[in-house]
Amino acid sequence: MNPFYPKVAERAGKICEYCRAPEIASNFSFEVEHIIPRSHGSETKLENLALACRSCNIFKSNCLNGIDDEGRETRTLFHPRQDIWQRHFRVNFETLEIESLTEIGRGTINRLRLNNPLQIRARQQWQRLGLFP
Ligand SMILES: [Zn+2]
Numbered sequence: 001m002n003p004f005y006p007k008v009a010e011r012a013g014k015i016c017e018y019c020r021a022p023e024i025a026s027n028f029s030f031e032v033e034h035i036i037p038r039s040h041g042s043e044t045k046l047e048n049l050a051l052a053c054r055s056c057n058i059f060k061s062n063c064l065n066g067i068d069d070e071g072r073e074t075r076t077l078f079h080p081r082q083d084i085w086q087r088h089f090r091v092n093f094e095t096l097e098i099e100s101l102t103e104i105g106r107g108t109i110n111r112l113r114l115n116n117p118l119q120i121r122a123r124q125q126w127q128r129l130g131l132f133p
Helices: 005-012 053-061 103-112 118-129
Strands: 031-034 048-052 065-067 072-078 089-091 098-102
Touching: 005 031, 005 048, 031 053, 048 053, 053 103, 065 103, 072 103, 089 103, 098 103
Parallel strands: none
Antiparallel strands: 031 048, 065 072, 089 098
16 A cells, blocks of 8 residues: 555545545545656655545546647646635536536546546445435
8 A cells, every 4th residue: 555545545535636536435445646747757745645536547647737628738737735626626416527617627627537427427326325525
């Protein structure tokens, strides 16, 4: 296990800091990811680490920027240590989609595919269990 996992998971409340997936509904621990990827010269320290579900971590990969609705690179992705989730996103309680409130939100939703059908299907189950949002 990643030695930073206990502190990062506790700080995040054991939910993905990007899509708000509840770790308790997963059969494997969420991942400690580098907000600014190591490939961009960042360090492994708590201020640069976030808890991410497998889906968000895979689609985020080593990207720094979001993508707009036409596939063009946008501003930086949502930064869990510097940005407040509710200022960039909100949950649509009918569709269970995550909606953007800002360009950063939109770019992150597209890059991390926060509303792909598998995410929506999982959210329906988490909502049924009282785990989302
Ligand atoms: Zn996620």
